[in-house]
Amino acid sequence: MTSVPSESKEKESRGHFSELLKVEGKLALREPTGIGMGIGAPIIFVVIFGLIGIASPGNVANTNYTVLDLYVPVIMVFVFILLGVALLPVTLVKYREMGWLRRVSVTPVPPSRLLAAQLIVNLALAVAAVLIVIFGSELIFGAALDVGILYFVLSLVLSIAVIFSLGLVVAALAPSQSVTTALTGGLTFLLLFLSGLWIPPATVDGPLATIMYYSPSGAAVQALLSSVFNTAPPYTAIVTMAAYTVVFAFLAIRYFRWE
C-alpha cells in the first residue's frame, strides 16, 4: 500500500470509509459479544464494586482511596483488555481466515481501511465504557472523583494504545483462529491479574508489586488512578506504556498478514 492517492481519490475514499464504518458498526451491534464487553461489563462491575464500597465504607488499608476509587481505573482497563485483547484479535484473525481481508484487497480500497474501521468501532466501545465507569461511579455510588482532563486524556490514550497494540500483535502472529483464542485467553487472564483486578496493586508489596507496576495493564491502572484524582500520572507509568506501545505497534505492523 505505497501508492499516493490523488485528490479525487481522497474524496472517494472518505465516502467508502464512512460505509465501512457503518457496516462495521452494524456488525458490532448484531454481534452481542462486543456490546456485552464494552457496555455490559462496565455496568456490572461498577455496580458490584459500588455495592462492595457500600458494604465496607472508608478507605482501603494503607491507601487514601475507597474500594470503588481503586477499582474505577481497574474496571476501565478491564474493559480495554476485553475489547483489545480478548475480542479484536479474534475478529481480525476470523476476517483473515475467511478470506474477507483478501476479498477487500482486490477492490480499490486497501484492506487496512477495514482494519481501521474495526479499530474505531472498538475504540468507540472503549470510550463508552469509560463514560459509564466515570458517571456511574460518581452519580450512582457517589465516588469523589476529580478528573484532571489533560492527565486523564493522556493516560487514557496510552492505556488504550498499549492494550490494543498488544491485541494487534496477537492478530499479526497467531497462525489460526484456534491459536488466537488460546493466546488471547491466556493473555487476557494475565493482563487482568497484573492490572489488579483480584489484588489491588496498592495492597501488594515486593517483587510482585514491581512486576505489576511495570506491566502494560498495571502501568495503565496507575496512570488512570492518578489522573481521575487530578494528580499527574507517575512518569514511569507513562514511559512504560509508551515504550510497550512502540514495541507492540512495530511488531504488529511488521508481522501482520492479510491472508
Add this chain to the structure above:
Amino acid sequence: MSKASEQVITVQHLVKRYGDFVAVNDVSFSIKEGEIFGIIGPNGAGKTTAVECISGLRVPDSGSISISGLSPQKERNRIREFLGVQLQESSMPPRLKVGEAVELFASFYPNPVDPDGLLETLGIKNVKNSIFKKLSGGQKQKLSIALALVGNPKIAILDELTTGLDPEARRETWALIESVRDHGVTVILVTHFMDEAERLCDRLALINHGKLAVLDTPEAIAALAGGNRVRFVPSQPVDDKTLYGISGVVEVDRKERYITVTGTGDLAASVINSLARIGVHVSDIEARRGNLDDAFVKLTKDDASGASGGVQR
C-alpha cells in the same frame, strides 16, 4: 472505432513458485477485449495461481503481465478500479446482510452499477436483508458474483463461477455472464466444468502441471481428442485395411466382437454405407461426438506421462 481484437491482457513467461513447487511454469497468453477466456485444468494445475498473479494478489517470480498497459503489481490501485474479481473460497462476516455487502462494495468503486438491479438480475433480491450465514450455497455464490460485478468492471476474473449452483442456477449464471460480455466486459473464467467452458468460452487455455498445454477455441480443443467415435459389431469379420479405407476414419480399435473407429465427419453414416457396399451389415451401433471432456482427459493424461517436470500435489 473497432477495438474488438485489441489485446487487453498480456501474460508473458509467467513463473510462480511456492518453495520448490513450481505452480505456474512459463505460461504465456493474451486475452482480447470482449472475449470470454477460459482457463481449465485439473485441480492443483496452477489455474488459480495464474489468475491471482493477474489480479495482483500474488507477485510472479518472473515473467510479465500487462492489463490495459498497466502492471498488476506496480499499478494495482489503478487496475482495481476496472477489475472485478470473484475469489474461490472467500467468505464474509457471518452477520453481514446481502444488501449491505453489495452496497459497501459499490462504495469502493468510482462508477458502480445499481446494487438493487444487480441483485435482481442475479435472482437474490429476495434475500437482500438476509445475513450471510443464513444463505444457501447457491445464494452465497451469487452474492460473490454480485460483488465481482458491482464495480461495473471492464475486466472480470471469475474463479469457479458456478461451483455449488444447481443446474438451473448455472444456466441463469451463464446467461448473465454472456450478457456481461455483450456489454463489452472481458471475462476470465477459471473452471473445471467442461460443459461450462464449452458453452461460454471463446477461447480456452488448458493448464496442466503449471504449463500451458493447449490454447485454442473449445471446438478445436475438442477435435484434438480424436473427434467422433463409432462403435459397432460387424456381421462378418472386416480387416483393418478396409476400415482405414473408409473416409474420415483415423483410428481403429478392436475389443472382443466390437470395433471402434474414431475420426472426423459423419462417421456413423460413412461406416454403415461403406461396409454395406461390401455386404457387411453392422449392428449394436453407438456413436459419440468428441467433446471437451474427452480432450481434457486425453491432454491431461498425455502430459502426466510426458514427464514435464511437474510435481504432483
